[in-house]
Amino acid sequence: MSAAEDEIVRFDNVGLRYGTDREILSNVSFALFPGRFYFLTGASGAGKTSLLRLLYLAQRPSRGAIRMFGTDVITLPRERLPAYRRRMGVVFQDFRLVDHLSAFDNIALPLRVSGVREADLRGPVTDMLDWVGLAHRADARPATLSGGEQQRVAIARAVIGRPDMLVADEPTGNVDPEMALKLIRLFEALNRLGTTVVVATHDVHLLRKVPDSLIMRLDKGLLSDPTGALRYPPRRVGAGE
Amino acid sequence: MKRPPVLDRAAERGLAPLKGRRAAHLLPQARLGGPMPWVIAIMVALTVLAAGGGLALANLADRARGELAGSATVQIVEADPELRTAQAEAAAALLVGDPAVAGLAIVPPENVARLLEPWLGAGNAEDAVPIPALIDLRLREDADEATLARLQTLVADEAPAARIDAQAQWLSPVLSALSALGWMALALIGLLAFTGAAAVWLAARNALGSNRDTIEIVHLLGGNDAQIARIFQRSILADAAIGGALGLVLGLLAVWLLGMQFAALDSGLVAGGGLETGDWLALALVPLGAVALAVLTARFTVLASLRKML
Numbered sequence: 001m002s003a004a005e006d007e008i009v010r011f012d013n014v015g016l017r018y019g020t021d022r023e024i025l026s027n028v029s030f031a032l033f034p035g036r037f038y039f040l041t042g043a044s045g046a047g048k049t050s051l052l053r054l055l056y057l058a059q060r061p062s063r064g065a066i067r068m069f070g071t072d073v074i075t076l077p078r079e080r081l082p083a084y085r086r087r088m089g090v091v092f093q094d095f096r097l098v099d100h101l102s103a104f105d106n107i108a109l110p111l112r113v114s115g116v117r118e119a120d121l122r123g124p125v126t127d128m129l130d131w132v133g134l135a136h137r138a139d140a141r142p143a144t145l146s147g148g149e150q151q152r153v154a155i156a157r158a159v160i161g162r163p164d165m166l167v168a169d170e171p172t173g174n175v176d177p178e179m180a181l182k183l184i185r186l187f188e189a190l191n192r193l194g195t196t197v198v199v200a201t202h203d204v205h206l207l208r209k210v211p212d213s214l215i216m217r218l219d220k221g222l223l224s225d226p227t228g229a230l231r232y233p234p235r236r237v238g239a240g241e
Numbered sequence: 242m243k244r245p246p247v248l249d250r251a252a253e254r255g256l257a258p259l260k261g262r263r264a265a266h267l268l269p270q271a272r273l274g275g276p277m278p279w280v281i282a283i284m285v286a287l288t289v290l291a292a293g294g295g296l297a298l299a300n301l302a303d304r305a306r307g308e309l310a311g312s313a314t315v316q317i318v319e320a321d322p323e324l325r326t327a328q329a330e331a332a333a334a335l336l337v338g339d340p341a342v343a344g345l346a347i348v349p350p351e352n353v354a355r356l357l358e359p360w361l362g363a364g365n366a367e368d369a370v371p372i373p374a375l376i377d378l379r380l381r382e383d384a385d386e387a388t389l390a391r392l393q394t395l396v397a398d399e400a401p402a403a404r405i406d407a408q409a410q411w412l413s414p415v416l417s418a419l420s421a422l423g424w425m426a427l428a429l430i431g432l433l434a435f436t437g438a439a440a441v442w443l444a445a446r447n448a449l450g451s452n453r454d455t456i457e458i459v460h461l462l463g464g465n466d467a468q469i470a471r472i473f474q475r476s477i478l479a480d481a482a483i484g485g486a487l488g489l490v491l492g493l494l495a496v497w498l499l500g501m502q503f504a505a506l507d508s509g510l511v512a513g514g515g516l517e518t519g520d521w522l523a524l525a526l527v528p529l530g531a532v533a534l535a536v537l538t539a540r541f542t543v544l545a546s547l548r549k550m551l
Contacts, residue, residue: 024243058551076397078551082463082465085460085461085463096454096457096458098455110462110463113459113464113468157462159424180410
């Protein structure tokens, strides 16, 4: 099997701009492979969140081509996008928990959206609460949880459906170093189960915590590849396969 | 840190329904709520009232039209009372034998005088002005122009002062007015439906705005437009059902009370405008229509808004 067939994400000369402003991302080209652990680093404002938004299909690029799970998602009709979103788990920078739902219901949300029966989701959600150490807070609303607890609920929600790819935007930004390390260990554990993990962070100390991780670095919208593992012959859009 | 639970791939990759209680979970209580049930109740009550009025008017017009359709009046306009009576009897004798005529009756002069009493006063009106003799004619078919012309020709020799008119012709302005009122009731129902849909549209947009974060999360977790729309449909369904039931009770009560008031007038024309069993059943369907309209409006509003998202 060739690398191109194996990759689950491929960006070709992707550019993103809002309105008539300058490009936030320019000529971004890379490929992600299954079962790998990626860090996306860069200073604040480098475009990490914008790149992740393209990854979890919250946005279309201004130019370039994006293939996910072997499909061109740029030209894909929007009604077919949900099926691809269900193959991903997302940990948002601000958690984005549903305020009026309990920790249990927040974690159960992806399963409910996917049509899993109530009787079938109770076990997995309870297991997941136990895994993130929040079994005793199952009925708590997000407002009554600490920042670290909310973070763990957000992570549990992102991984409950065993996604093919987990995308996390600054998941350790609001927690102390000890909790940050615990969360990274959670991602590693998930990665060992086969999930591709992409973690955006500006904390360079975290990079050393996952020895086998690959690093993408964004600087003013341009992507560099310090570990060399992302490279593949970039193709120009319109140049043909 | 514990090992992560080895979960089955429980989340199916196809599109699956998000409905019932699980959908209700996603929006906080009173999501469309507030005044919406009351707005729908008022709309349904007014629609029931307008529909009830329209149906009563339609019944009234139909009954009057049906009773008059086969009726005609023969007037003998002759100043000489003896000649007038002779012509009336001759015309009656000729008409009763015609196959188109089901029956006839010469209206007694004292009855005609009584009818004219409000205008000519009590006493011997004949002294003041010649009063025509009248024959009430009932035909087997509708009193069309050809039949009336043929009967006119039939009596022309024996009763040259006779003039035959369809009774429906006299009431045609009244029937036209009733028809106009019926159309007005229909237009009112249309306006109420439009206003109700507009109210639901505003409420749905307001609910979309206040629940935008939840919607975006469900959207990014892979929820499709139909699933998200279903959440709102469920919310408006509850509001519309409560409002519709309340509005139906209020509307039916108002229609019934008005019916009682008109029945008390004891007027032949008004009494003909009552509602039949089928009409009451039709009125009972108004809230169902309102619920369907509200749910569809909410669905299209939400879908239109979601299409603006990727």
